[in-house]
Amino acid sequence: MNQKEVVCQQRLMITRDALEVIQGKWRIPIVLSLTFGNKRFGEIQREIVDISPKMLSQELKALETNKIITRTLYDSMPITVEYSLTPLGLTMKTLLDEILNWGIHFRKEIVGK
Numbered sequence: 001m002n003q004k005e006v007v008c009q010q011r012l013m014i015t016r017d018a019l020e021v022i023q024g025k026w027r028i029p030i031v032l033s034l035t036f037g038n039k040r041f042g043e044i045q046r047e048i049v050d051i052s053p054k055m056l057s058q059e060l061k062a063l064e065t066n067k068i069i070t071r072t073l074y075d076s077m078p079i080t081v082e083y084s085l086t087p088l089g090l091t092m093k094t095l096l097d098e099i100l101n102w103g104i105h106f107r108k109e110i111v112g113k
Contacts (some may be wrong), residue, residue, distance in 0.1 A: 021066045022092075026051055026059045031089060034069060048061040068092070088098055 017068075022028055026048065033039060045056055046109045061081060063069045068089040074080040085092075 021063075021068065024059070026055060027063060027068075027097070029084065029095065030056070030059055030063060031068060031092055034083060034085045035064070035093055035096065038072075038082050040080065040082055045084065063089075 022031075029048050029051075030044060033044050038049075041053075041056065041060075044060075045051060045053065048056070051059075058067065060071070064071055065088055069083050070086050072082045072084065074082065
């Protein structure tokens with residue numbers, strides 16, 4: 001295997017790892033929502049209109065497992081739970097900005113809006 005093939009394989013593996021963390025219909029919208037500040041479960045659900053509570057819960061757990069978000073419990077009555085981006089999650093902001101810019105370009109080119 002030559003050097004180019006090794007580099008290509010390494011990049012493909014790293015890219016697959018990254019996509020595994022952010023893949024799916026809901027993870028990027030959840031992270032994007034949290035770039036605007038810490039939120040409770042219901043706040044995230046109101047912003048992401050079509051997501052079911054079960055799916056939101058599953059995706060929040062997956063993002064927490066991958067250290068993209070953190071879940072904080074506050075000792076109040078009733079108990080309050082708040083979600084926020086971790087320092088690792090905050091590093092996704094540039095990626096999200098690029099996806100937004102590409103989405104704007106895509107809409108103009110393909111959808112015409």
